[in-house]
Amino acid sequence: MSPYDENNIFAKILRGEIPCDKVYEDDYALAFNDISPQAPVHILVIPKGSYVSIDDFGANASDGEISGFYRAVANIAREKQLPDGGFRVIANTGLNGGQEVPHFHVHILGGTALGPMLTKAA
Numbered sequence: 001m002s003p004y005d006e007n008n009i010f011a012k013i014l015r016g017e018i019p020c021d022k023v024y025e026d027d028y029a030l031a032f033n034d035i036s037p038q039a040p041v042h043i044l045v046i047p048k049g050s051y052v053s054i055d056d057f058g059a060n061a062s063d064g065e066i067s068g069f070y071r072a073v074a075n076i077a078r079e080k081q082l083p084d085g086g087f088r089v090i091a092n093t094g095l096n097g098g099q100e101v102p103h104f105h106v107h108i109l110g111g112t113a114l115g116p117m118l119t120k121a122a
Helices: 009-014 054-060 063-079
Strands: 022-025 029-033 041-047 087-090 106-110
Touching (some): 009 029, 022 041, 022 063, 029 063, 041 063, 054 063, 063 087, 063 106
Antiparallel strands (some): 022 029, 041 106, 087 106
């Protein structure tokens, strides 16, 4: 795993250097609308700590950070009234997993039927 890059876009958003369309913030997480949404609701949730991936987060974050982060994800889903119709939470990890920003984050997607998880490779 690569070391954490303090200059990644999410680190800059956390420091207030780059604006975001914030939908939620608490002591553990910041959430904002994705700039290129793939569903009617597409929110990115990032922990406030410096973690590269879900693997790094799970191995190195405190119990409070982990529970606070996932409570934030659940709170956001409820605030957006997603549980009744269903929604998806995705954490892309590493090159093969499609992770584009080296700061752990999850995507909350909902507001419509999302279809299958993956299309089959040719």
